[in-house]
Amino acid sequence: xxxxxxxxxxxxxxxxxxxxxxxxxxxxxxxxxxxxxxxxxxxxxxxxxxxxxxxxxxxxxxxxxxxxxxxxxxxxxxxxxxxxxxxxxxxxxxxxxxxxxxxxxxxxxxxxxxxxxxxxxxxxxxxxxxxxxxxxxxxxxxxxxxxxxxxxxxxxxxxxxxxxxxxxxxxxxxxxxxxxxxx
Numbered sequence: 001x002x003x004x005x006x007x008x009x010x011x012x013x014x015x016x017x018x019x020x021x022x023x024x025x026x027x028x029x030x031x032x033x034x035x036x037x038x039x040x041x042x043x044x045x046x047x048x049x050x051x052x053x054x055x056x057x058x059x060x061x062x063x064x065x066x067x068x069x070x071x072x073x074x075x076x077x078x079x080x081x082x083x084x085x086x087x088x089x090x091x092x093x094x095x096x097x098x099x100x101x102x103x104x105x106x107x108x109x110x111x112x113x114x115x116x117x118x119x120x121x122x123x124x125x126x127x128x129x130x131x132x133x134x135x136x137x138x139x140x141x142x143x144x145x146x147x148x149x150x151x152x153x154x155x156x157x158x159x160x161x162x163x164x165x166x167x168x169x170x171x172x173x174x175x176x177x178x179x180x181x182x183x
């Protein structure tokens with residue numbers, strides 16, 4: 001009777017050991033797949049953020065250039081206005097008055113348009129700088145998430161390697177017809 005009980009215990013132990021190994025193998029495969037998916041997803045996200053930042057930097061540089069050109073144009077207009085005033089001073093009073101009014105109106109219109117364009121440019125720069133700050137914060141958060149995932153990966157890697165080693169050991173024992181007594 002003891003021999004039958006021992007054989008039955010051995011058969012049940014072998015059956016459950018096989019099922020445990022299968023479940024453990026499936027868990028390891030699933031964990032490996034999850035880690036690879038997380039790595040790929042995080043890498044793609046960082047590349048997209050870098051591309052967005054580069055585009056914003058380029059836009060800011062273009063706006064700065066446009067703003068600089070507007071200031072140069074403003075200086076040219078002021079110089080022309082001063083030259084016109086000097087020329088008008090030398091002409092007759094009636095001609096001077098009419099030319100002065102026309103010139104003043106022209107320069108006031110040009111100046112008003114440049115002021116509006118300058119205000120719009122400054123607003124765009126402000127908006128882009130705010131976006132840059134927001135994206136920098138998001139990059140920082142993604143970097144922290146990446147570091148956390150890498151730490152988790154480093155933690156899980158030895159466990160997965162140990163499990164693989166154990167599985168290989170179990171397979172070797174099964175191939176030799178032996179049984180691991182630890183389980």
